[in-house]
Amino acid sequence: MxxxxxxxxxxxxxxxxxxxxxxxxxxxxxxxxxxxxxxxxxxxxxxxxxxxxxxxxxxxxxxxxxxxxxxxxxxxxxxxIGRTFQIMRPFPGLSVLDNVAVGALFGTGGGHRQLAIARELAHQKLEFVGLAHRADRPAEALGGPDRKRLELAKALAMNxxxxxxxxxxxxxxxxxxxxxxxxxxxxxxxxxxxxxxxxxxxxxxxxxxxxxxxxxxxxxxxxxxxxxxxxxxxxxxxxxxxxxxxxxxxx
Ligand SMILES: Nc1ncnc2c1ncn2[C@@H]1O[C@H](COP(=O)(O)OP(=O)(O)O)[C@@H](O)[C@H]1O
Ligand SMILES: [Mg+2]
The missing domain is CATH 3.40.50.300 (P-loop containing nucleotide triphosphate hydrolases)
Structure with missing residues (x-):
């Protein structure tokens, strides 16, 4: 193969x-x-x-x-090809959900995606990594382990x-x-x-x-x-x- x-x-x-x-x-x-x-x-x-x-x-x-x-x-x-960064950098001022939605817009098929659809996909990914309950929080308010989950969700949203x-x-x-x-x-x-x-x-x-x-x-x-x-x-x-x-x- x-x-x-x-x-x-x-x-x-x-x-x-x-x-x-x-x-x-x-x-x-x-x-x-x-x-x-x-x-x-x-x-x-x-x-x-x-x-x-x-x-x-x-x-x-x-x-x-x-x-x-x-x-x-x-x-x-x-x-x-999706990646996370060694140094975490959530977009300040954006909610957890929208941080992930950015990943969805950036990844495979992202160019044709509307924001509403990107947010829907982002929500799925937050559920996947167990962070859906924090979706509306500002990203910079997350603690260490949750930031890792956010990074992962962002990368996964790139599909x-x-x-x-x-x-x-x-x-x-x-x-x-x-x-x-x-x-x-x-x-x-x-x-x-x-x-x-x-x-x-x-x-x-x-x-x-x-x-x-x-x-x-x-x-x-x-x-x-x-x-x-x-x-x-x-x-x-x-x-x-x-x-x-x-x-x-x-x-
Ligand atoms: N942008 C850069 N400019 C100059 N040197 C760099 C740069 N990035 C990494 N290096 C150097 O390349 C080497 C390998 O670094 P890196 O890939 O970060 O190692 P690791 O991730 O295994 O700790 C190191 O000596 C580092 O200083
Ligand atoms: Mg390194």
Whole structure:
């Protein structure tokens, strides 16, 4: 079966710094791929390249077989690539419902959608993530866990076939995390492919069908969670980091 997303030799250079180096992988239909790696490994950069926030320095990106590397982000969103942002940014002054409605207008088929219909769709998505009871509140009044739900609802309202989740679960406790995971699994069960960045290792390993590990912008491992997390190269990437942080703290 053709992969939903195909990444080949993807490289991103910022003045003097290679944030992502020659990364290749495929993402299948309805697959959850966990993207992990120490801080600064290039995870957000990869998401930015796939969503179109950044243009790659080199390499090839295909979505459902079609090259997308030259398309601006709004065109990629219309094709079915939805994302959340690591830094939450609800539109201030807009209600929770209208924040999500903006997602509906921005995503697949959004251009032809009327506001009333976008709001209806937004309401469905708020129900899906368990936030319908807050629909009329100003978005900036939401607390941490509810903001994550809002981010998720916004991305889902774009009606994506590929969903990019960048640390959408950061700061949640285990129970809240499980609730968001249940939503992500429900999304996947509807045939959506998911690329998810998450720090809590126990959590990401149980959520992901496969893991991909980045370190200094390079792919150092890819495969079943069990196998990847017992890979000495991966362990060293994390331990080396922890050791360095520990030594730094001691001085
Ligand atoms: N817009 C940018 N301009 C310059 N350097 C950047 C930019 N975005 C990311 N970087 C650098 O690229 C590297 C990878 O960053 P990032 O993708 O955010 O890592 P991660 O999400 O894995 O923590 C880091 O060294 C970071 O400082
Ligand atoms: Mg990041």
């Amino acid at each position: 053709e992969p939903v997303l195909s990444v080949r030799h993807l490289t991103k250079r910022f003045a003097g710094l290679t944030a992502l180096s020659d990364v290749s992988f495929d993402l299948g239909r309805g697959e959850i791929l966990g993207l992990i790696g120490p801080n600064g490994a290039g995870k957000t950069t990869l998401v930015n390249l796939i969503s179109g926030a950044f243009r790659a320095s080199e390499g090839d990106l295909r979505f459902e077989g079609a090259p997308i590397g030259a398309l601006p982000s709004h065109r990629r969103a219309k094709l079915g 994506p076939r590929l969903l990019l989740l960048d640390e959408v679960m950061a700061g949640l406790n285990l129970a809240e995390l499980e609730a968001v995971f249940a939503i992500v699994r429900k999304v996947r069960d509807e045939g959506v492919s998911v690329l998810v960045i998450e720090h809590v290792m126990k959590a990401i390993r149980s959520l992901s069908d496969r893991l991909l590990v980045l370190h200094h912008g390079e792919k150092i491992a890819e495969g079943k969670p069990q196998q990847v997390l017992s890979d000495p190269t991966v362990i060293e990437a994390y331990l080396g980091r922890r050791r360095a942080a520990h030594e730094g703290a001691g001085t």
